[in-house]
Amino acid sequence: MTAIVRIDDEVVDVGEFVRLLKLTGQFESLIEQLVRDKLTVHAAKKHGVRISEDDIQQRADQFRRVRGLHRAADMNQYLDALKVSLDEFEAFITDSLYQERMLESIGDNGAVEEYFSMNSPKFDAIEVSHILLDDEGKAKEMISYLREDPDAFAEMAREHSIADTKGSGGVIGKVLRGSLKPDIEAKIFNAEVGELLGPFASLDRSCFEIFAVTAKYPAQLDADVSAEIKRLLREEWLMTRAQEHVIESL
Numbered sequence: 372m373t374a375i376v377r378i379d380d381e382v383v384d385v386g387e388f389v390r391l392l393k394l395t396g397q398f399e400s401l402i403e404q405l406v407r408d409k410l411t412v413h414a415a416k417k418h419g420v421r422i423s424e425d426d427i428q429q430r431a432d433q434f435r436r437v438r439g440l441h442r443a444a445d446m447n448q449y450l451d452a453l454k455v456s457l458d459e460f461e462a463f464i465t466d467s468l469y470q471e472r473m474l475e476s477i478g479d480n481g482a483v484e485e486y487f488s489m490n491s492p493k494f495d496a497i498e499v500s501h502i503l504l505d506d507e508g509k510a511k512e513m514i515s516y517l518r519e520d521p522d523a524f525a526e527m528a529r530e531h532s533i534a535d536t537k538g539s540g541g542v543i544g545k546v547l548r549g550s551l552k553p554d555i556e557a558k559i560f561n562a563e564v565g566e567l568l569g570p571f572a573s574l575d576r577s578c579f580e581i582f583a584v585t586a587k588y589p590a591q592l593d594a595d596v597s598a599e600i601k602r603l604l605r606e607e608w609l610m611t612r613a614q615e616h617v618i619e620s621l
Contacts, residue, residue: 410613413616415473418476427461487590496588497545499544500536501543501580502534502581503580504532504578510580518567527541528540545588559582567583
């Protein structure tokens with residue numbers, strides 16, 4: 372195995388490094404990212420994406436400037452320290468450009484608008500607060516009290532909730548569909564502003580939750596939603612690309 376670092380007389384090799392990544396749960400995510408990057412590069416080349424020498428040079432110059440490597444000698448020393456050749460560095464820069472160009476083409480404005488028009492309810496949002504209690508009787512008493520005095524919700528959350536949101540008066544904030552448990556979510560998204568819901572029991576009935584809907588936000592194609600749609604489109608695209616290749620762990 373290739374040694375990667377020496378500590379006094381102890382040599383750490385690639386095998387030990389890989390074992391560490393696996394045991395700390397970092398290996399799978401790194402491999403997944405590597406596969407995603409490779410699939411994107413393969414697709415870019417297949418679709419005829421072109422990268423010019425000027426593109427590579429500009430990106431390499433940008434890489435150097437960001438790291439304060441202003442002279443050619445500085446860059447050479449930097450690569451030598453990493454044990455990376457100029458050809459390997461150029462391949463890295465080229466692949467990163469292929470990835471960017473390919474992913475940009477997937478999440479263009481037309482694709483985002485089309486996805487939004489067909490899936491807009493998915494991006495509805497609500498604003499909610501909650502109170503979490505450890506006894507069903509207390510929870511039923513609480514919701515009865517709050518129906519008589521809804522303005523006391525924040526005060527009751529601070530005094531009685533066992534959730535980590537108690538300090539903010541039970542405020543969870545703005546959430547999109549898919550953020551809550553499905554059975555609860557359907558009821559909350561269909562509720563009116565100001566409506567109280569619950570108490571909802573946890574699976575083991577160890578705690579009981581009351582929700583208050585404080586605002587509703589119908590879906591709008593703003594910057595946040597556009598960014599999320601681009602992410603979803605790229606995830607779907609990558610899943611499709613993965614099915615076109617044989618991918619196996621070695």
